[in-house]
Amino acid sequence: MYFGFIGLGAGGSNIADEAAKKGYDAIAINYSKSDLDSLVNIKPEHRHYLIGSEGVGKERETARTLLKNNYESVIDFVKKHLSKSSVEVIVVSFSAGGGSGSGLSTILLEILSQQMPTKVFVASPILPSKSEVLINQINTLSLLEELSQIDVCTIPIDNETVITRNGFLSKSKLFQITNSKFIQQLDELVEYTDKQSKNGILDKKDLKQLFSIKGIAVISKVKVLDISGTTLTTDHFANTIQKSWNETIYTPIETNRILRAGIIFNGTERFMEYIDYDKLFSIFGNKSPVDLFEANYTENKGEVISILSGMEWINTRISEIDELVEQQKMNLANVEVVEYKAKNTNKDDIFSRFSVKKEQKTQKSSALLSEFFK
Numbered sequence: 001m002y003f004g005f006i007g008l009g010a011g012g013s014n015i016a017d018e019a020a021k022k023g024y025d026a027i028a029i030n031y032s033k034s035d036l037d038s039l040v041n042i043k044p045e046h047r048h049y050l051i052g053s054e055g056v057g058k059e060r061e062t063a064r065t066l067l068k069n070n071y072e073s074v075i076d077f078v079k080k081h082l083s084k085s086s087v088e089v090i091v092v093s094f095s096a097g098g099g100s101g102s103g104l105s106t107i108l109l110e111i112l113s114q115q116m117p118t119k120v121f122v123a124s125p126i127l128p129s130k131s132e133v134l135i136n137q138i139n140t141l142s143l144l145e146e147l148s149q150i151d152v153c154t155i156p157i158d159n160e161t162v163i164t165r166n167g168f169l170s171k172s173k174l175f176q177i178t179n180s181k182f183i184q185q186l187d188e189l190v191e192y193t194d195k196q197s198k199n200g201i202l203d204k205k206d207l208k209q210l211f212s213i214k215g216i217a218v219i220s221k222v223k224v225l226d227i228s229g230t231t232l233t234t235d236h237f238a239n240t241i242q243k244s245w246n247e248t249i250y251t252p253i254e255t256n257r258i259l260r261a262g263i264i265f266n267g268t269e270r271f272m273e274y275i276d277y278d279k280l281f282s283i284f285g286n287k288s289p290v291d292l293f294e295a296n297y298t299e300n301k302g303e304v305i306s307i308l309s310g311m312e313w314i315n316t317r318i319s320e321i322d323e324l325v326e327q328q329k330m331n332l333a334n335v336e337v338v339e340y341k342a343k344n345t346n347k348d349d350i351f352s353r354f355s356v357k358k359e360q361k362t363q364k365s366s367a368l369l370s371e372f373f374k
């Protein structure tokens with residue numbers, strides 16, 4: 001079914017589980033048996049339990065070291081379930097802040113890309129919110145550093161963005177909103193590739209092209225004809241669509257560079273002329289994507305879906321995490337460790353009144369001691 005999903009660790013597997021709910025081929029790989037057991041939609045035979053440790057306690061290195069002993073079985077497992085030709089793009093999801101998914105992800109992405117060369121692999125790390133603990137933030141920095149070096153398209157799902165846009169959310173609500181939104185967006189793209197139109201379509205090959213390029217990718221959707229009283233202008237269309245690029249579940253984009261873009265307009269044909277691509281992409285340093293896939297449908301919803309790819313690495317977000325870690329390290333360093341000095345640690349004070357004279361005691365105890373060690 002076009003997309004296949006590999007979930008690594010708890011968070012990644014939850015996303016794959018959401019995809020399985022929609023009928024996609026999805027598998028889950030984890031060191032935690034209980035996390036695998038908690039999945040609902042992924043069939044038991046599509047869950048791979050990694051032996052060596054029940055969870056890795058957020059240690060990325062441990063996840064990787066343990067993988068050395070059994071990576072062949074993992075690769076075989078993936079090949080067994082996702083080799084079929086109907087699966088063209090394989091989304092590998094995992095949390096950046098944990099140990100298992102974060103530790104396994106880059107090495108598996110590299111091996112799998114080599115061993116399954118006809119598939120396009122997409123990495124979808126989940127970035128932690130800023131309120132999460134220090135260790136999750138540090139794991140995220142290590143992961144992003146590694147991921148930036150491998151040749152893969154990265155869609156950075158970001159819990160912080162979702163919280164910023166929705167306000168406080170319980171963990172389960174946050175996960176549910178984020179995971180289902182991601183899968184729903186990908187699913188909608190596949191649906192579009194099945195639609196017909198005389199004004200240009202986005203087909204499965206185009207979609208594959210969009211996800212075949214190294215760098216950051218995001219997907220957004222916005223109603224351009226929603227706002228009453230707004231005049232129909234190219235400026236309004238451009239501003240609304242540009243705004244939508246950062247109103248997502250993903251990390252805010254960097255605007256230095258864009259290599260590929262897909263723009264789907266679904267609305268009354270006469271409004272198509274308000275999409276001015278020069279204006280739309282003028283916020284990017286290179287002013288225009290190298291490759292643009294335009295598709296127009298007339299189901300009259302007046303919505304624009306953007307798929308942007310080959311964008312610059314999420315440097316601003318990384319520097320924010322780095323500062324957060326730095327700040328917390330400083331906070332820790334500045335904490336003065338003052339141990340409470342108890343006044344009553346000497347029992348001699350209590351017993352002194354009743355004890356024998358010091359000289360006698362010394363004589364006595366040394367006699368005892370020498371007896372003991374004799």
Ligand SMILES: Nc1nc2c(ncn2[C@@H]2O[C@H](COP(=O)(O)OP(=O)(O)OP(=O)(O)O)[C@@H](O)[C@H]2O)c(=O)[nH]1
Pocket residue numbers: 008009010011012014015031055056057058059094095096097098099100101102126127128129132136159174175176178179
């Ligand atoms: N959006 C989203 N984030 C999740 C989900 N589950 C966990 N997270 C985030 O992922 C991070 C924790 O990573 P896990 O996926 O639990 O870790 P793991 O890969 O199982 O690794 P271990 O440390 O070995 O358990 C935190 O930043 C969580 O906020 C989920 O279903 N959806």
Ligand SMILES: [Mg+2]
Pocket residue numbers: 009010032035055056098100
């Ligand atoms: Mg886990």
